[in-house]
Amino acid sequence: MWHLGHTLLGKVGCLGGVCGACTVMARPSDQALPKTALACQTMVSEGMEISFLPSDASKKALALLPEAAPSRDTLFQYYPETRRCVACQACSSICPQEIDVMAGVRDVLMGDLPAVAERFDSCVMCGLCAAVCESTVRPHRVGLYARRLHGAFYPQTPSHLLDRIDEISAGRYQAEWSDLMEASSSDKGNV
Amino acid sequence: MGKMETSKKRVDDSRLSRKNEDMPRLSPEEKDALVHRYHPDYKDEAYAEIRIGANKGERTVHEVARLLEGESPFFEKSVPLSPTHQVDVLIVGGGGAGATAALAAKAAGASVLMSTKLRLGDSNTVMAEGGMQVAVAPEDSPVRHFVDSLKGGQMANDRTLLRTLVEEGPSVAKWLIDIGVLFDREGDGNLSLRAGGGSSLPRLLRCKDYTGLELMRVLKDCVLNEEINVLEFSPVLELLTDGEGTCTGAILKNLDTGKLIVVQAKTVILATGGIGRLHIQGFPTSNHYGATGDALSMSYRAGAVLTLQDTFQYHPTGSVFPEAMAGLLVTEAIRSAGAHLLNIHGERFVYELETRDAVASAVIRECQEGRGVETPAGRKGVWLDMPLVDLMNGEGTLKNRFPNMVRQFSRYEINIQKEPVLIYPTLHYQNGGVKINVDCESSIKNLFVAGEASGGIHGRNRLMGNSLLDIVVYGKRSGNAASRRAEEAAHGKLTLDHLKIFHEARKAAGVMSETISPLLFPDYVNKN
Numbered sequence: 001m002w003h004l005g006h007t008l009l010g011k012v013g014c015l016g017g018v019c020g021a022c023t024v025m026a027r028p029s030d031q032a033l034p035k036t037a038l039a040c041q042t043m044v045s046e047g048m049e050i051s052f053l054p055s056d057a058s059k060k061a062l063a064l065l066p067e068a069a070p071s072r073d074t075l076f077q078y079y080p081e082t083r084r085c086v087a088c089q090a091c092s093s094i095c096p097q098e099i100d101v102m103a104g105v106r107d108v109l110m111g112d113l114p115a116v117a118e119r120f121d122s123c124v125m126c127g128l129c130a131a132v133c134e135s136t137v138r139p140h141r142v143g144l145y146a147r148r149l150h151g152a153f154y155p156q157t158p159s160h161l162l163d164r165i166d167e168i169s170a171g172r173y174q175a176e177w178s179d180l181m182e183a184s185s186s187d188k189g190n191v
Numbered sequence: 192m193g194k195m196e197t198s199k200k201r202v203d204d205s206r207l208s209r210k211n212e213d214m215p216r217l218s219p220e221e222k223d224a225l226v227h228r229y230h231p232d233y234k235d236e237a238y239a240e241i242r243i244g245a246n247k248g249e250r251t252v253h254e255v256a257r258l259l260e261g262e263s264p265f266f267e268k269s270v271p272l273s274p275t276h277q278v279d280v281l282i283v284g285g286g287g288a289g290a291t292a293a294l295a296a297k298a299a300g301a302s303v304l305m306s307t308k309l310r311l312g313d314s315n316t317v318m319a320e321g322g323m324q325v326a327v328a329p330e331d332s333p334v335r336h337f338v339d340s341l342k343g344g345q346m347a348n349d350r351t352l353l354r355t356l357v358e359e360g361p362s363v364a365k366w367l368i369d370i371g372v373l374f375d376r377e378g379d380g381n382l383s384l385r386a387g388g389g390s391s392l393p394r395l396l397r398c399k400d401y402t403g404l405e406l407m408r409v410l411k412d413c414v415l416n417e418e419i420n421v422l423e424f425s426p427v428l429e430l431l432t433d434g435e436g437t438c439t440g441a442i443l444k445n446l447d448t449g450k451l452i453v454v455q456a457k458t459v460i461l462a463t464g465g466i467g468r469l470h471i472q473g474f475p476t477s478n479h480y481g482a483t484g485d486a487l488s489m490s491y492r493a494g495a496v497l498t499l500q501d502t503f504q505y506h507p508t509g510s511v512f513p514e515a516m517a518g519l520l521v522t523e524a525i526r527s528a529g530a531h532l533l534n535i536h537g538e539r540f541v542y543e544l545e546t547r548d549a550v551a552s553a554v555i556r557e558c559q560e561g562r563g564v565e566t567p568a569g570r571k572g573v574w575l576d577m578p579l580v581d582l583m584n585g586e587g588t589l590k591n592r593f594p595n596m597v598r599q600f601s602r603y604e605i606n607i608q609k610e611p612v613l614i615y616p617t618l619h620y621q622n623g624g625v626k627i628n629v630d631c632e633s634s635i636k637n638l639f640v641a642g643e644a645s646g647g648i649h650g651r652n653r654l655m656g657n658s659l660l661d662i663v664v665y666g667k668r669s670g671n672a673a674s675r676r677a678e679e680a681a682h683g684k685l686t687l688d689h690l691k692i693f694h695e696a697r698k699a700a701g702v703m704s705e706t707i708s709p710l711l712f713p714d715y716v717n718k719n
């Protein structure tokens with residue numbers, strides 16, 4: 001594209017298929033209808049029609065994490081419109097990451113946080129699902145909020161991590177550090 | 192059958208018999224010799240002496256020297272310096288380090304403004320796949336993490352910075368979990384740990400192969416929740432000083448309107464990331480579109496000291512085929528999971544989990560000595576045999592643990608579960624950067640630097656997973672330190688006086704180039 005003289009400042013980010021900045025409609029010349037894709041992940045073919053789509057413009061709710069473990073209502077508190085999903089499939093068909101977005105919305109409605117989390121793990125937050133939803137659902141936003149809730153209130157504790165933090169604050173490694181910092185302060189330190 | 196196909200068949204045919212084969216590790220002497228002979232860091236023609244500034248007399252690659260010695264876009268231009276914004280802390284860069292710094296500064300009570308070149312989150316951070324190193328396992332320790340990193344860094348790491356990195360690792364991991372980052376877990380709730388090159392124990396926390404995406408999604412969400420003011424597509428083009436060596440603000444440019452924005456800030460944090468898009472020595476890169484080393488040239492002109500500007504990381508496994516994927520990273524975690532590297536004859540030639548500098552050097556050796564495979568576009572590479580991962584760890588491992596990688600290649604009709612791919616080193620990371628102390632302050636007062644833009648933590652070669660840790664540990668530290676400083680500092684005078692001093696130095700040293708820096712976007716972009 002650049003070599004053809006395009007500027008493309010606003011529609012490029014990572015160039016690696018993960019930032020969601022470069023959504024396009026692309027139609028190979030032998031097809032009737034275009035498909036959505038990430039431009040940086042699309043092999044251009046002779047005669048292909050390409051048109052860039054706008055970046056995600058959906059509003060994010062100021063959804064802070066709650067103090068206590070979440071319930072299903074925690075999700076609806078910020079994204080009440082999720083309940084209005086009419087299962088039309090539009091979001092699933094447009095997702096350039098091939099996520100079954102509608103199923104993710106259904107998981108939200110069931111309050112199944114682990115399932116939502118899994119469903120949206122490859123979401124690049126391009127916002128196309130929200131842009132096409134007639135019922136004003138913002139699947140990626142409620143999906144991310146559900147993931148964060150699941151992460152922050154994970155059912156089990158990472159005990160090794162917590163133990164290590166305690167050890168460090170109790171000064172367990174002090175002696176080793178003193179020896180080591182001394183030994184390694186010269187470049188030839190034997191570590 | 193073409194040469195490429197014949198060679199590929201050799202790889203396919205030998206897969207089963209290679210499965211349990213041992214590959215000897217390099218002795219320290221062998222590794223040294225290999226790296227000195229083949230690593231791009233040791234290619235003399237690629238280097239120039241820096242003629243002016245704080246690091247005068249040291250060497251760096253031509254691409255960086257050109258920018259460091261470049262002239263400011265505002266030199267001898269009359270720019271009205273009345274501030275459009277006045278804040279405590281200006282944060283430059285919307286990647287992981289910038290976002291973390293903004294959150295920390297805001298939490299500490301400072302008023303915060305963020306400037307970013309692209310959108311918030313479009314960065315190298317979002318692309319990280321492999322994971323983040325934290326010494327979590329009971330048999331592991333921060334001390335061990337320190338020793339591994341020091342060895343990996345060829346003993347050139349700043350010891351204090353490195354110690355802080357590894358000691359604060361566990362608590363920042365906890366912080367990330369608390370804000371809802373969903374790391375992979377074991378059945379008992381413990382964090383799942385993976386091995387990485389150069390590490391003596393499995394120490395990588397990860398979210399499948401979307402670790403950076405997950406981190407960035409959550410950090411961005413937090414920044415939006417905090418209603419931090421972010422100016423997108425508005426990069427910083429120049430720093431402002433009081434004329435006496437203290438940083439007092441910056442000039443930004445709104446890329447849409449072309450208008451300049453003058454920010455008066457008590458402290459500035461540069462978190463502009465790396466240099467991949469300079470395509471040093473002609474290498475392809477794994478980096479995002481905005482990785483043009485802007486912090487280096489801007490801070491250097493204002494008088495900052497840089498460190499380790501002569502060393503870059505070439506990730507051993509960048510894709511070279513198809514052409515459209517050239518430079519794209521194949522995560523090291525694939526090799527940790529058992530993938531082999533093979534030359535045109537289908538022979539292994541290096542233990543795959545040596546440090547990156549050694550593996551990259553070995554790949555370059557194979558290609559230089561005629562044992563590489565040529566792609567239709569004329570690039571050279573060697574095979575990375577990924578189907579082995581499934582063979583060793585069970586069917587479906589690639590799909591479950593590396594879904595992004597499987598998808599990326601499948602878009603070009605390559606099934607990595609069945610066939611090997613061609614790789615060659617890709618420009619990946621700036622090992623050095625702006626010299627900082629443990630609070631991220633540079634040699635310029637009130638100018639802080641965090642993340643890949645800073646240097647010293649990783650020595651001459653960063654270990655996999657230490658950068659994501661770096662951006663969170665030092666992102667936080669910079670945000671805290673900058674807001675503490677802002678409490679006691681007043682807004683300073685806004686001048687461009689340092690440009691005159693720099694220009695005089697250029698003249699005295701006979702630097703004639705017309706290069707303007709920072710670069711902002713890669714050379715091949717039509718900027719008009």
Ligand SMILES: Cc1cc2nc3c(=O)[nH]c(=O)nc-3n(C[C@H](O)[C@H](O)[C@H](O)COP(=O)(O)OP(=O)(O)OC[C@H]3O[C@@H](n4cnc5c(N)ncnc54)[C@H](O)[C@@H]3O)c2cc1C
Nearest residue numbers: 284286288308314315316321322427464642643656658659
């Ligand atoms: C493909 C890939 C995979 C990686 N995998 C891993 C991994 O598994 N583990 C690991 O630890 N590390 C990994 N790394 C390295 C790591 O991701 C980066 O080093 C790290 O994320 C850098 O973070 P940062 O915040 O310093 O910079 P970035 O995340 O690059 O953010 C820099 C930001 O500054 C903006 N910017 C640039 N110039 C300006 C300017 N003039 N004005 C305003 N804004 C500007 C950019 O647009 C961007 O938003 C990987 C890197 C890449 C590219």
Ligand code: SF4
Nearest residue numbers: 085086088089091133
């Ligand atoms: S587009 Fe909206 S209404 Fe249709 S399935 Fe998706 S979320 Fe439901």
Ligand code: SF4
Nearest residue numbers: 095123126127129140
């Ligand atoms: S779920 Fe929505 S926001 Fe996420 S990648 Fe798919 S279309 Fe884009």
Ligand code: FES
Nearest residue numbers: 013014015020040
């Ligand atoms: S540029 Fe980031 S997904 Fe294409």
